[in-house]
Every structure is written in C-alpha cells, then in structure tokens.
Amino acid sequence: MKYKTCVTIAENSSYKIKQNLKDALKKSDYVEIRFDFLKTNEIPKTLETIKNDLKRVVCTLRPKSEGGKFEGSEKERISILKLIAEYNPFLLDVEFNTIKENKELANYLKSTKTKLLISWHDFKKTPKFSELKNMMSQMTKFSHNVKIVTTAKSVDDSTRTLQLYSKNEKNNLIAFAMGDNGRISRILCLYLGSPYTYVSLGKPVAPGQLSIDEVKKIISLKIG
DSSP: OOOEEEEOOOSSSHHHHHHHHHHHHHHHHHHEEEEGGSSSHHHHHHHHHHHHGGGGGEEOOOGGTTOBBBBBBBHHHHHHHHHHHHHOOOOOEEHHHHHHHHHHHHHHHHHHTOEEEEEEEOOOOOOOOOHHHHHHHHHTTTSSSSEEEEEOOHHHHHHHHTTTTHOSSSSSEEEEEEEEGGEEEEEEHHHHHHHTTBBBSSOOOOOTOHHHHHHHHHHHHOOO
16 A cells, blocks of 8 residues: 655745645655745736646645634635635645635535545644544535644544544545654554645644655555
8 A cells, every 4th residue: 555645835935836846746646735825916826837736736725813824814815715726626625614614615615526625723732532523523524535633742642633543434534643742643644544644845844744755764664
C-alpha cells in the first residue's frame, strides 16, 4: 500500500506559490494551498496561474476565527470559496462551522458537485471521544471527506483522536493531533486509513508538522 502525502504551501505571493507548487508536486501526491495567506486581490490571478495543477490541490481559505489568516468579511470569503469551486480542485476545504451555518453555500457547492473536505480544528485541546465521534457523524452529512484535528497535550490525546478510525466506515477520514505530542499521530493516521497526511517542504506550517522528507524516511522503513 502506498502512503500518500499532502504538502502545505502557505505563501504571501502568487509567484512563491507557483514555485513551491512546482517543487512540491515533484515530491508529493497532493498539495494544500493556503489561499488565506494571500491578499484577496491576488487570489483570482493565482488560481489562473495554477489552474492546470488544481486536480492535485486541496484549496483552503481559512478565516482568523478558525486559525487562519483571511482578514476580509465572511461574505467576501464565501464569494471566494465559490470562485475556487469553479476551478474544480481535487478538494475544497470548508470548515464544518462554515457549511453548517451557511445553507446557501452548501447548496451551491452541492449543485456544482465540488469535492469537499469538511474540516474541524480544536487549537486548545482534545475533546472527549464521544464528542469527537459525534462531530465526525455530523460532518459526514456534508461530505465523505472529513478532517478532524485536535491539539494534543499528551500522547493519550493523540490516541483518542486516532480512535476515530475504529468508528469510521466508508468515509475518507483524516484525523490527527497537532503539537509535539501529536507528531506521532501524523504518521500513524496513514496506517489507520487516512488518505494522506499533511507535511511541509521544510519549515512547519502547523504545530508538530513533519517535513515531507522526514515522513518519507519513516514510511519507507521495513521490518525484517
């Protein structure tokens, strides 16, 4: 079985994104582009520049309220999400809270048959397992591609997040924990069924994120 990676690119210029994307696609199966790191007026130009590679790109436009950098209004962000959807990327990352609270957006993305990755992050803790399981159940109503990320204060927190795989049936679940205590979960999630794990080209974009070279060394290890 081939374990897959997704390099996160978080740059503040269209040029840097294009250059990093070229390098990342040589090494990685997929790439996540954090469009929230760009100025709003740079996003349409960037989409045009990289449109031929979007079939391998996860597009993310994270608001500040969800740990991102996008500073515009929510109305503006929704409009940009719709624009990204027109380019039919590999996946469009939409926060669970966003799609749950915006029926019009949910209906629009359904009508365009956009492939969605419904995401949820807890930047402070790892909730009880019952809460995580309920969260996963609610999220799968919008897409079979689901991303649940917690913050690990201990290895037990990582284990609790990874337990979600034992309750997952037919969904593409990406579940792991951030932070130093969550680093191991970024590897183990692959062995438990995650379609890919998020990595960096070098400097981590998220707490505890491993580089693509580190992950490839680990998953290439053979026993015996």
